[in-house]
Amino acid sequence: MSANKTDKTAVQQYDNYPDPDAIIHFGDVSEELVELVVETLETSEFLSTSRVDLPETTLFVEEVTDE
Structure with a gap:
């Protein structure tokens, strides 16, 4: 039952942001690891990445299309 409550809370946190193709949520990791992932994806x-101001480190990843 707590998993459903956790999922609902996570969804509510992201409601104010655009719909990315992927969301990477980091736990307790160093800033160096986060930067490595960002640099690798970029x-x-x-691909395009953006970080959001949430209580935890979260990275949104979007596919870039040439139109």
Whole structure:
């Protein structure tokens, strides 16, 4: 039952943000690891990342399309 409550809370947190293609939620990790993941994803010409101001470290990933 607590898993459903946790899922509902997570969904409510993201309601104020655009709908990304992927959400990466980091637990208790170093800032260096987060930066490594961001830099790695940004090397792709097909992905864009953005960090959001939530209580935990969260990274939104979106596919970039040339239109």
